[in-house]
Amino acid sequence: MAIVVTVTSGKGGVGKTTSSAAIAAGLAQAGHRTVVIDFDVGLRNLDLVMGVERRVVFDFVSVISGEASLNQALIQDKRLERLSILAASQTKDKDALTEDGVGQVIEQLSDMGFEYIVCDSPAGIERGATMALYFADHAVIVTNPEVSSVRDSDRILGILQSKSKHAEEGGRVNEHLLITRYDPVRVDQGEMLSKEDVCDILAVKLIGVIPESKAVLKASNTGFPVILDAESDAGMAYSDAVARFLGEDRPLRFVTPKKQGLLSRILGGGD
Amino acid sequence: MPIFGLFGRKNKSSAAAARERLQILISHERQNRLGPDFLPDLQREILDVVKKYVAVRDDQVSIRVDREGDASVLELNVTLPEN
Numbered sequence A: 001m002a003i004v005v006t007v008t009s010g011k012g013g014v015g016k017t018t019s020s021a022a023i024a025a026g027l028a029q030a031g032h033r034t035v036v037i038d039f040d041v042g043l044r045n046l047d048l049v050m051g052v053e054r055r056v057v058f059d060f061v062s063v064i065s066g067e068a069s070l071n072q073a074l075i076q077d078k079r080l081e082r083l084s085i086l087a088a089s090q091t092k093d094k095d096a097l098t099e100d101g102v103g104q105v106i107e108q109l110s111d112m113g114f115e116y117i118v119c120d121s122p123a124g125i126e127r128g129a130t131m132a133l134y135f136a137d138h139a140v141i142v143t144n145p146e147v148s149s150v151r152d153s154d155r156i157l158g159i160l161q162s163k164s165k166h167a168e169e170g171g172r173v174n175e176h177l178l179i180t181r182y183d184p185v186r187v188d189q190g191e192m193l194s195k196e197d198v199c200d201i202l203a204v205k206l207i208g209v210i211p212e213s214k215a216v217l218k219a220s221n222t223g224f225p226v227i228l229d230a231e232s233d234a235g236m237a238y239s240d241a242v243a244r245f246l247g248e249d250r251p252l253r254f255v256t257p258k259k260q261g262l263l264s265r266i267l268g269g270g271d
Numbered sequence B: 001m002p003i004f005g006l007f008g009r010k011n012k013s014s015a016a017a018a019r020e021r022l023q024i025l026i027s028h029e030r031q032n033r034l035g036p037d038f039l040p041d042l043q044r045e046i047l048d049v050v051k052k053y054v055a056v057r058d059d060q061v062s063i064r065v066d067r068e069g070d071a072s073v074l075e076l077n078v079t080l081p082e083n
């Protein structure tokens, strides 16, 4: 069976779609056949972030409803041969995602030989989000160092621990904490929760810290996963997170303020 | 200019305030999650019984379940009015 990795958070706008694209691309780069599915029915975004918006003909819901086959709906990434994308529907409503339907798609993807199925969860705790959670083997909890995001993440952990398939069967979903939009300077100044604070409060194993980065907007503007910008801080931080997910031990980077040289301080640059 | 000292690093930072508030809130919310499903109904019914005898507000009755080893302890708190 393919391994289902659900990227979730409760709160919107914290970086789930950015992270789903990066993680899926990272897994494909590491040699694993990977598909990334947009569960945000009605508000699809993953296609834009992945740069395939003009290639969407059929989507996740059209496969569930039997209108199209998986082969027709899967979009093969042009940069990474092992990566495919399954877009969300823009028109149908979220009730179109049924447990049986989603389960069958996951099974078929496994049969096709995909090793990882990355699920980009919508915000909230309604159908799209609970469906993305239900089948998870692993959950990547995307959290910003900010009160409402941390609280919502904890609610999602509660749902994972009671309403997921694994929980129902007496098991457990593997939980990983991914802190995003981290600003070490503000943490240093006591204006932002530190990674230690967030880890302590949520009590979930940290898989990575992604800095607040201009590279993210640049990547989404042009339509590629930021992990492919291998020179950028966010790209490197995502690469580290994927490597840790695959069992490698890597130290955290970009978690302390950059030491500014005298010249850049005078010139006021520093990026 | 001592006034800057008031807002300086030595005072409790806003991040520390966030951490404290979250710790309290989340431990409370986890307690509620861990409790059995009938807890909200039980709380409502107990409240109705208490109200038959004393005038209490809804927020003056609290009920929670604590795990202690393999036993669960049901804790009921009623704040009675002064007179």
Ligand SMILES: Nc1ncnc2c1ncn2[C@@H]1O[C@H](COP(=O)(O)OP(=O)(O)O)[C@@H](O)[C@H]1O
Residues within 6 Å of the ligand: A009, A011, A012, A013, A014, A015, A016, A017, A018, A019, A045, A123, A180, A181, A182, A210, A211, A212, A213, A214, A216, A217, A220, A234
């Ligand atoms: N590490 C980051 N640095 C800067 N901006 C980010 C970062 N992560 C996400 N963003 C921005 O935040 C916004 C929301 O991100 P998105 O991935 O769509 O969140 P979600 O899917 O959780 O709603 C986007 O504009 C995105 O570019």
Ligand SMILES: [Mg+2]
Residues within 6 Å of the ligand: A016, A017, A018, A040, A045, A121, A122
């Ligand atoms: Mg999203």
